[in-house]
Amino acid sequence: MMSLAVGDSACAGTCRAVSLVLDGEASAADVLAVAAHLRRCDRCRRFASAVADLAFTLRAARLERPVRAGQLQMSGDGPPDAPRT
């Protein structure tokens, strides 16, 4: 029986490698192997697409700066837009 490198073990390896590729931590050989597998395997292509979308969302979320607790304190004069007479 010929191995077409599409199967559960190849898919498991590809799924692990996809996250490395998206993180920029995969070797050039890994990138080529993942790309070659994705061309043949619909299941892994869907997985890679979903992971890429998630990674993009997470990276976008990381760009938002968290508000520090100290910045939430009011000065005591009321809201900044309160009329001052």
Ligand SMILES: [Zn+2]
């Ligand atoms: Zn696959």
